[in-house]
Amino acid sequence: MRERNFLFTSESVSEGHPDKLCDQISDAVLDACLRDDPSSHVACETFTTTGMVLIGGEITTETYVNLQEVVRDVVHRIGYDRAEYGLDYESMAILDTIHSQSADIAQGVNASENQYKEQGAGDQGMMFGYACRETEELMPAPIMYAHKLLMRAAEVRKSSPDSVRNNCGLGWMRPDAKSQVTVEYEGGMPKRIDAIVISHQHNPDTSLEQIAADLKQHVIEPVLGSTGLLDDATKYFINPTGRFVTGGPHGDSGLTGRKIIVDTYGGMGRHGGGAFSGKDPSKVDRSAAYMARYIAKNLVASELCDRCEVELAYAIGVPHPVSVMVDTFETARIPEAKIEALIPRVFDLTPAGLIRDLRLLQPIYERTAAYGHFGHDTFAWEQLDRVPQILAEVK
Numbered sequence: 001m002r003e004r005n006f007l008f009t010s011e012s013v014s015e016g017h018p019d020k021l022c023d024q025i026s027d028a029v030l031d032a033c034l035r036d037d038p039s040s041h042v043a044c045e046t047f048t049t050t051g052m053v054l055i056g057g058e059i060t061t062e063t064y065v066n067l068q069e070v071v072r073d074v075v076h077r078i079g080y081d082r083a084e085y086g087l088d089y090e091s092m093a094i095l096d097t098i099h100s101q102s103a104d105i106a107q108g109v110n111a112s113e114n115q116y117k118e119q120g121a122g123d124q125g126m127m128f129g130y131a132c133r134e135t136e137e138l139m140p141a142p143i144m145y146a147h148k149l150l151m152r153a154a155e156v157r158k159s160s161p162d163s164v165r166n167n168c169g170l171g172w173m174r175p176d177a178k179s180q181v182t183v184e185y186e187g188g189m190p191k192r193i194d195a196i197v198i199s200h201q202h203n204p205d206t207s208l209e210q211i212a213a214d215l216k217q218h219v220i221e222p223v224l225g226s227t228g229l230l231d232d233a234t235k236y237f238i239n240p241t242g243r244f245v246t247g248g249p250h251g252d253s254g255l256t257g258r259k260i261i262v263d264t265y266g267g268m269g270r271h272g273g274g275a276f277s278g279k280d281p282s283k284v285d286r287s288a289a290y291m292a293r294y295i296a297k298n299l300v301a302s303e304l305c306d307r308c309e310v311e312l313a314y315a316i317g318v319p320h321p322v323s324v325m326v327d328t329f330e331t332a333r334i335p336e337a338k339i340e341a342l343i344p345r346v347f348d349l350t351p352a353g354l355i356r357d358l359r360l361l362q363p364i365y366e367r368t369a370a371y372g373h374f375g376h377d378t379f380a381w382e383q384l385d386r387v388p389q390i391l392a393e394v395k
Contacts, residue, residue: 007194009182010142010266014150015370016078016175016201016247018254022046023263023369025053026256026278028074029065031363034280036063038361044098044278045256048249050086056097057278067096074366079157079175086250119352120317122282123274127314129292130269131300132307134190137375137382138297141190141229142183143266147371148223149179153200156218170214174201176247183229188307193227195235196220201247202239212238263373264289269309277369281360284351288312288321291354293374294381295347299326302390304339306331312349319350334394342393346386 013020025046033040040061047054053071075089082088134141157173180197183190198215215238224230257275261267274285281287296308305328313323326339343349348357355361358380368379376382 005184005186005191007182007184008140008142008268009180009195010140010146010261010268011178011180011197012143012146012150012262012266012371013179013259014175014177015154016080016177017259018048018176018249018252019256019258020254020262020370021075021078021080021249022048022254022256023259023277024078024366025055025071025074026057027365027369028070029055029059029067030278030280030365032065032070033059033061033063034361034365035363037061040280041282042278042280043283046278047253047255048087049253050250051088051091052093052095052249053087054095054097058100059098060100067098068094080248085174085248086246087248118319118350119282119355120319121284121288121314121351122280122316123285124314124316125274125285126272126323127274127285127289127292127312128264128270128272129289129294129296129310129312130265130308131293131296132268133300135375137377138300139375140265140268142181143262143268143372144375145181145183145193145224145227146179146266147375149181149196149198149219150177151371152219152223153177153179153198153215170218172203172206172211172214174203174245174247176201176244176251190229192231193224193229193234195237196224197237197240199239199241199244201244204245208239208242212236265374270311272311276373277365281355281358282351284312284314287351287354287358287360288314288349290358290360290373290379290381291347291349294358294383294386295343297382298346298384298386298390299339301384302387302394304328304333304390304394310343314351319352321349324349338394342390345393346389 026044029044030042033042042059044057071094072089080087131138135144156170177200182195184192184194256278260275276286279286292310292312296310299308307329309327311325312321314321326336
C-alpha cells in the first residue's frame with residue numbers, strides 16, 4: 001500500500017453517452033431473451049450514430065424478441081425523444097444483423113456435449129474483482145463518486161417536466177454527460193477531493209454560468225457535500241470547452257463494450273479485458289467478473305483484509321477455473337495462501353455454480369449497463385451473505 005500522498009482519478013459517463021446507450025440496448029435485448037427463455041445464448045452488439053441504431057451478434061433462443069420495440073423503449077427512456085438531438089426514438093432507423101450462435105461454442109458450454117459432462121466456460125480469459133474500505137459500498141471512492149454525480153444529474157434532468165425543457169429552470173439538460181473525480185489519498189485512504197469535472201450536454205441558449213451554478217447546487221453539493229472531502233482548494237471544471245450542445249450519437253458514434261473501466265473500478269484494480277454488456281452469463285468474462293467482485297467484497301467485509309483483488313481464469317469448455325489468485329496489497333490479517341485456499345470451499349466457481357448462486361438467469365442486465373456494474377446493492381454479487389462461512393473457515 002502506498003504511504004505517500006497521491007492523486008487518483010476515475011471517470012464515469014451518463015446513460016445518454018453513445019457507448020452507454022449501446023450497452024443498455026444490448027443488455028435490454030439480453031433481458032428480453034432471458035425473460036421467456038432462461039437458456040438463451042446471447043452475444044449482442046450495438047452500434048449507433050446520427051439517426052441510426054444497428055444491432056448485430058449471435059443469439060440462440062426459443063422466444064421471440066421484438067427488437068424494434070426493445071430498442072425504441074431504451075432510447076426513449078434515456079431521453080432521446082426529439083429530432084434536434086440527432087437521435088429520436090420514433091424516427092430513427094434500426095438495422096438488425098443478428099444470427100445464431102456457433103455450434104462449436106455451444107459444444108463446449110453445454111454439459112450434455114462436452115467431455116466433462118458439466119457446463120463449461122463460454123470462453124477463455126481472466127477476470128478480476130476488487131473491493132476496499134474507501135466507501136460504504138466497499139468500492140474505490142473516485143469511481144463511486146463519479147457515478148453518483150451522473151446518477152444525480154439524470155435524476156434532476158428527468159424530473160424537469162417537458163414543458164420547461166427549453167432553457168427554463170433545469171430544462172436545459174440533455175442526455176449526454178461525463179464526470180471525473182480526482183481524490184487525494186493519505187495513508188492509502190481518501191483525504192480530500194482535489195478536482196471535479198462535469199461535462200453536461202445542454203440546450204443551445206443556456207449560458208455556461210447557469211450550467212455551472214445549477215450543477216453545483218443541484219448535483220455536486222447533494223452528492224458530495226456531506227462527504228467532508230470538499231474544501232476551499234477543490235477545483236471545479238464544468239463544461240470546460242465552454243459549449244456542449246451536440247452530443248449523444250449525433251456528436252460521437254457509440255459501440256457496446258467501450259467503457260470497461262467505467263463499468264468496473266475506474267482504473268483502480270486490474271481488468272481482464274472482456275466487456276460485459278450483451279453477453280449471457282455462460283460467458284465467464286461477465287459472470288466470473290461478478291463472482292470475483294462477490295468474493296473480494298465478502299473477504300473485505302469479513303475483515304480478513306482492507307483491500308482485495310481476486311483473479312479467476314478459465315479455459316473455454318472447462319468447468320473449473322485454471323487459477324485463483326488473491327492480492328490484499330499487504331493488508332491481510334492471515335496469510336494470502338490461506339485466503340486463496342478457502343475460496344473454493346465457500347464459493348462454487350464453476351460456471352453452473354456462479355450462475356445459480358448469483359441468480360444470473362434473471363432479466364436484470366439492463367440495470368447494470370449504466371453507472372457501473374458494482375457498488376449497487378440490488379444485485380446478488382453485492383450481498384455480504386458469505387461472511388459467516390468465510391469466518392467459519394478461518395477459525
